[in-house]
Amino acid sequence: MLLALLLAGCDLFNPDPTKPPTNPPPVATVPDVELKWLPALPDSSLKLLEDLSGGRLAVDPDANDALTALAACTDRVVYCYRPGSLDLRTCLEAAPSCATDTPWTEPEACCPAACKTAYAAAITAGEPANRAFERVFYLEPDCFPGVRALLEAP
Amino acid sequence: MRRALVLAALVSSSAAYAWESACSAYANPAQETSMLKGTDAPACQPSGLDTARQRWVGRFDEHRQLFEATRVLAGLPADVSSTTALPVFTTSEGAAVDGGVVATLIPSAFDAATRVRYRQVTAGELSQLPDYSYALWDWASGHETCPLAGASEATDCHDFAAHMGPVNSNHFVPQSQAFYAHYHALALGRAAECASMKAKVAGSGGRFAAFLRACEWEALALEAVGQHYLQDAWSMGHMWQRWGAPSLSAFPGADAEAQRDRAVLVALVSGLFHGARSVLQALPAWTGYDVNDAMCAPWADGRFMASGTLAQGVGDNYLQLIPPFSVNALYDTQSQIFFSCAASGVLEVYRAAGENHGAATPQAGLVSIDPTSARCFGQRATNAAMARGAAVDLRVAGAQVSIPLDARFVAKLVPQVAKSQGKVSVSERVRTEFRHSLSRFVTMARIRAKEEPLSTDVADGRWGDLLGVKPNGQYTGLPAYLDPPLPWAATDANALHLRRLFHRAHAAEWCASMDDAALRSLKLHAADAALDAEARGVACTVCAEFAVRHLRVGTSVSDYDATQEPLCAVLVPGSAALYQAQPGVTDPFALASRWCCP
Numbered sequence: 115m116l117l118a119l120l121l122a123g124c125d126l127f128n129p130d131p132t133k134p135p136t137n138p139p140p141v142a143t144v145p146d147v148e149l150k151w152l153p154a155l156p157d158s159s160l161k162l163l164e165d166l167s168g169g170r171l172a173v174d175p176d177a178n179d180a181l182t183a184l185a186a187c188t189d190r191v192v193y194c195y196r197p198g199s200l201d202l203r204t205c206l207e208a209a210p211s212c213a214t215d216t217p218w219t220e221p222e223a224c225c226p227a228a229c230k231t232a233y234a235a236a237i238t239a240g241e242p243a244n245r246a247f248e249r250v251f252y253l254e255p256d257c258f259p260g261v262r263a264l265l266e267a268p
Numbered sequence: 269m270r271r272a273l274v275l276a277a278l279v280s281s282s283a284a285y286a287w288e289s290a291c292s293a294y295a296n297p298a299q300e301t302s303m304l305k306g307t308d309a310p311a312c313q314p315s316g317l318d319t320a321r322q323r324w325v326g327r328f329d330e331h332r333q334l335f336e337a338t339r340v341l342a343g344l345p346a347d348v349s350s351t352t353a354l355p356v357f358t359t360s361e362g363a364a365v366d367g368g369v370v371a372t373l374i375p376s377a378f379d380a381a382t383r384v385r386y387r388q389v390t391a392g393e394l395s396q397l398p399d400y401s402y403a404l405w406d407w408a409s410g411h412e413t414c415p416l417a418g419a420s421e422a423t424d425c426h427d428f429a430a431h432m433g434p435v436n437s438n439h440f441v442p443q444s445q446a447f448y449a450h451y452h453a454l455a456l457g458r459a460a461e462c463a464s465m466k467a468k469v470a471g472s473g474g475r476f477a478a479f480l481r482a483c484e485w486e487a488l489a490l491e492a493v494g495q496h497y498l499q500d501a502w503s504m505g506h507m508w509q510r511w512g513a514p515s516l517s518a519f520p521g522a523d524a525e526a527q528r529d530r531a532v533l534v535a536l537v538s539g540l541f542h543g544a545r546s547v548l549q550a551l552p553a554w555t556g557y558d559v560n561d562a563m564c565a566p567w568a569d570g571r572f573m574a575s576g577t578l579a580q581g582v583g584d585n586y587l588q589l590i591p592p593f594s595v596n597a598l599y600d601t602q603s604q605i606f607f608s609c610a611a612s613g614v615l616e617v618y619r620a621a622g623e624n625h626g627a628a629t630p631q632a633g634l635v636s637i638d639p640t641s642a643r644c645f646g647q648r649a650t651n652a653a654m655a656r657g658a659a660v661d662l663r664v665a666g667a668q669v670s671i672p673l674d675a676r677f678v679a680k681l682v683p684q685v686a687k688s689q690g691k692v693s694v695s696e697r698v699r700t701e702f703r704h705s706l707s708r709f710v711t712m713a714r715i716r717a718k719e720e721p722l723s724t725d726v727a728d729g730r731w732g733d734l735l736g737v738k739p740n741g742q743y744t745g746l747p748a749y750l751d752p753p754l755p756w757a758a759t760d761a762n763a764l765h766l767r768r769l770f771h772r773a774h775a776a777e778w779c780a781s782m783d784d785a786a787l788r789s790l791k792l793h794a795a796d797a798a799l800d801a802e803a804r805g806v807a808c809t810v811c812a813e814f815a816v817r818h819l820r821v822g823t824s825v826s827d828y829d830a831t832q833e834p835l836c837a838v839l840v841p842g843s844a845a846l847y848q849a850q851p852g853v854t855d856p857f858a859l860a861s862r863w864c865c866p
Contacts, residue, residue, distance in 0.1 A: 147680065148671040151662070153553035160682055163660070164540065164547060166429035167314075169532040169685040171540075177680040181703050185675035188711050192674070197719045244715050248731075252708035264700050 144193045144223070149175050178218050180260030186223035187258070188251050202243050206230055215259045229257035287334060287503050287584050288546065289396035290326025297323045297388045300351050301332075316411030316426020317370050319400045324393035330587040331399070334499045334610070335392035335492055337592055341634060342611040344618055345626035352485060353388050356769060357381035357810050360803060363412045373410030375768035379789040381810045382803035387769075391485060394492040395499065398439065398447075399428060403751045404493055405762040408769045415749035418516035418524035430686065433539070434531035437512035437740040440538075444497040444506070445645035447514075450746055450753070451494025452613055452640055457754040458773070459487040459620035465776060466622040468838050476835050480624040482772035490751070491617045495610060498639060502606035503583030505542035505564040505657070507572045507649040509729030509739035512538070515747045520736040529685045529694060533702055534737045536683070540673060541657035545585050548660065558663040562656040563649060569656045573724050574605060574647035581649075604635075605643070613639035648724035655717030655726075658710045674714065675707040698735075705734050771813075779817060779836035779843045787815060787844060794864050804865075811864030812857060818846045819860045832856060 152161035152173060160172040187209060194205035212224040229250055236246035255261040291312035294304050304325045311326065312318045324332065339348060360382045362369035373385060394404070401407040402415040414425035416435065424430045438447045462483035469476040500506045511534050513519065519534075521527035539547060543564030548554055563570055564583030572581045579601035582589050590599040592607075611634055618628055637643050649657070660671040671677070683702050684691040693699065712731045716723070725731070729739025756763030758781065767774045793799075794807035817835040822828025824847055834856065836843040848859040 145672065147674075147676045148669075151554075151664070151669060151671060153551055162551065163681070164536055164544060165551070166433070166532075166536065166547065167427055167686060168430040168434060169529075169536055169683065170691055171536050172682040172684060173677070173680050174682050175680065177682075181700065181707065182676065182679040184704075185679035185707050185711075188707070189675045192711055192714050192718075195715065195718055202715070244712065244719065247715065248708065248712055252704065252711070261704070265704060267697060267700065 144190055149173060180218060180258065180264050183212075183217035183220075183224075184251065184255065184258050184261055187217070187225040187229070188247075190223045190225070191247075202247050203234060203237055206233055206247075212259075217259060226257055226259060232257045287330040287499055287587060288328035289324065289331050289399040290329035291319045291322050291324050291396075291400065292326040293318070293322050294325070298351065298353060298386075301325050301349070301390055301392075314427050314429070315423040316400070317368075317423060319426065320373060320407055320411040321370075323388060324396045324400070328585065329393075329396065330584065331396040331496055331499055332390075332392045333587060333593070335395040335495055335614075338495065338607060338610040338614050339392070341592075341607050341631050342615040342618065343629035343631060344614065345628075347625045348485075348488065348618075349390050349392055351388055351390055353386040354769060356385045356387055357771075357806065358383050358385055360800075363410070370410075370412075372412060373408075374412055375408065375765055378768070378771075378810050378814060379786070379793045381793075381806055382799060384806050384809065391488040391492045394489050395495045397493045398436075398496045399432070400426065402426075402432075402747075402749045403762070404490065405751055405765045406749070408765040416516060417748070418528060430532075431528075434528065434535040435512070435514045435516060436535070437510050437538075437743070438514040439497065439500045440506045440508060440510040440740055441501050441645050441647070442509065443514070443740040443743065444501045445640065445642075446744070446746065447750075448494045448497040448501075448613075448645070449640040450750065451490055451497070452617070454751060454754060455487045455491035455494060455617045456620055458483070458490060459617050459622075461776070462487055462621040462624065462773070465839060466624065469835070472833070472838060475832075476838070477624070479772050479775050479835065480622065482770065483775075484618070484621040484624040486766075486770040486773035487617050487621045488614070491614055493751075495613065498610055498613065498644060499606070501645050501647070502581075502602060502609075503564060504570050504572065504581035504602075504649065504653070505583040507563075507581070507647050508541070508654060508727035509741050510534075510538040510542070511734045511737040511739055513737075513740065513743035518743055529698070530735050530737060532685050533683050533694070533698075534734055537706060537734060540660065541654065543583060543585075543657065544660065548662070554662065559661070560663055560668075561661045562659065563653050565661065567653075567656050567661070569650070569652040569721070571650050571653055571722075572602075572647045573650060573722070574601070575643060577601060578650070578722060581653075605637075605647075608635040608637050609639045609644035612637045648727040650722050650724055651713070651717040651719075651726045652721035653727075655714050655721075658713055673710055675711045678706040678710055679703050681706070702735055705736075708732075709734060775817065775835055776839040778814065779840040782814060782818070782836075783844045787818060787846060790814060791864050808861065808865035812861040815846055815864055816857045816860035818844050819856045819863070820845055820847050821849060821854060821856055821859060822847050823849050829854070 149161055152163055155162045155172050160174055163173055164171040190209045191205045194200055195202055206225060207230060209225040211227045212220060217224055233246060233250045292309040293312055294309045312322045356373055356375050357378060358372055359376045363372035397407055406415050411426045412422055414422045416425055416431055419425045419431050437443055465483055466480050516527045516531055519527040519530045521530055543561045545559045545561050549559040566582045570581055571578055580598045581602045588594055589596055591603040615628060658673045662669050681703055682693055683699060684693050713726045716726050729741050752760050752763050771778055790811040794811045819834050820828035821832050828847060848863050853859055
């Protein structure tokens with residue numbers, strides 16, 4: 115089943131309600147993470163993706179932490195992104211802002227306001243949009259609660 | 269690695285990330301390939317011991333088929349593709365490998381040989397070698413040792429999924445270019461020796477034609493090994509900088525085990541981008557599905573750029589879609605450039621060797637290209653193709669299903685590696701790094717596919733590492749396990765395996781090194797009363813094989829049949845000479861046999 119997400123925020127794109135919006139409201143269809151075809155790993159809650167003698171890739175359907183939350187945020191932006199019409203900044207701004215410091219506990223995908231601010235600052239400073247996106251969310255992910263702590267955990 | 273790294277029941281022996289290779293256990297492996305292809309045979313066991321002892325022929329021997337099509341295009345005689353039975357002079361001792369014992373295939377010193385075993389093979393089969401062996405010397409020595417530093421046991425060492433796959437970044441561009449260039453240089457170097465031999469024996473009335481053909485066959489065998497890398501470079505799933513290096517020591521990690529773990533995880537991910545049909549089709553729940561997984565499977569956005577030309581491509585498991593295996597204009601560019609590169613390489617070697625199997629008659633229209641050049645290795649998957657690769661694709665009951673490997677999906681992954689107790693999850697720290705690293709990559713790949721779908725920066729490795737492992741273009745240099753560069757030193761143990769197996773090809777070297785004492789040693793060995801009957805027969809055969817190369821029919825330097833100068837006298841003037849005469853016997857081989865075993 116596809117989950118159609120309407121990225122709300124007409125006000126965001128039209129700060130002056132007396133004028134027509136300059137950009138259409140971004141709409142993205144973000145598919146559900148597709149796990150139903152994957153076989154179950156015996157004696158486990160995991161699903162199996164790939165299995166070779168040297169190793170395997172399983173999937174934890176219940177995984178839920180700062181990295182899954184980060185991924186939900188960036189996927190929301192990437193699925194929205196339409197070069198030439200919907201840029202990364204627009205899509206990021208359109209994503210719901212996280213309401214807590216634990217985005218993985220929130221009911222829907224969200225992006226922290228701090229990340230939106232950091233990304234906007236990078237674009238304003240002239241950093242290429244895609245490189246800025248990579249840096250803010252993945253290379254220097256300090257704006258996203260819990261990510262650095264996970265990465266630096268012993 | 270530990271013996272417990274047994275192959276998962278899920279995995280077929282064809283779980284190789286390259287054009288497919290095949291190994292089958294035929295009841296009569298001496299048959300010609302055309303006969304074998306029509307015979308059902310079980311797949312080889314994935315251990316190296318079995319793959320070194322069987323024919324590399326089967327339904328999905330795509331590399332061999334590519335070599336054969338290349339040979340036809342280059343116009344090499346069909347005889348080049350005949351099954352050769354290479355006699356290996358070895359010992360009766362079993363080789364202890366991983367707790368078991370097998371009959372050794374390691375060529376022994378000639379004056380210690382007590383058994384002869386035959387390696388039935390065609391040159392084309394050896395184009396599959398990099399999927400089964402680390403080098404030609406590794407195959408020549410029966411996969412009885414582990415050439416890969418950081419992996420200890422020969423069986424697991426040659427298991428594709430356990431070890432060979434994790435270090436097969438050299439099957440992807442641009443690393444593959446250096447590996448092809450290495451083997452092409454070896455082939456040309458040996459071919460030059462063949463030409464030299466041919467010039468020296470030109471006045472011998474064809475008596476040494478078998479040596480010339482053996483020499484040429486060795487050169488073609490080396491070219492065939494190299495062609496594997498060239499062939500892979502033209503598989504859609506290989507047209508990108510898969511992360512990694514061909515040596516475990518190049519991977520980050522505190523110790524060999526940690527390095528191997530990262531190599532395994534990177535290989536698992538690389539396989540998904542490459543296209544995982546051969547692996548995923550084997551999943552028990554998926555055997556009824558058609559896993560048409562990009563990038564190797566045919567997809568509209570499965571395209572690559574080659575010298576400024578945008579073209580459609582397919583890869584492993586889909587060889588039959590491209591010309592000349594089918595008439596399909598969609599893949600004309602892929603086919604034309606690849607076969608021009610491949611045929612140019614084979615033809616260059618064959619001509620350099622002297623065309624000893626017959627004159628080459630290349631097909632009309634063959635375009636000559638430097639096979640080591642960027643024209644043959646510069647192709648790259650488009651960003652759109654890479655993004656297509658970031659998914660698992662399958663058809664279920666006629667409906668196409670694509671499971672995107674987007675950031676959310678990969679953030680849920682639980683990577684596991686094989687340990688003595690089975691497959692276990694990696695440490696939480698490595699798992700976190702893995703998920704984060706892969707999330708970053710798939711995110712940027714999908715962004716770039718939207719921005720510039722026909723650019724190739726994702727395939728060019730410009731979006732960085734995975735798990736601290738860099739794109740393969742950043743690892744240069746050839747691993748120590750590779751076949752050594754020429755000239756092959758007599759003291760190089762790996763080269764010695766090859767010089768012994770291809771002893772006729774290396775006749776000049778053996779002529780130079782085999783002095784009177786060495787010849788006597790062969791004779792003494794054949795007379796050793798301690799040998800069993802089979803061993804004595806082998807010792808006699810070996811002795812005659814070499815003695816005849818030195819044997820002059822006559823009694824002394826001033827009294828012999830100068831019209832039958834032996835091979836060594838022609839190749840290496842001044843080499844040891846053996847004088848034998850028997851009334852009524854003029855055949856040098858008969859005289860050599862009688863000298864060895866009266």
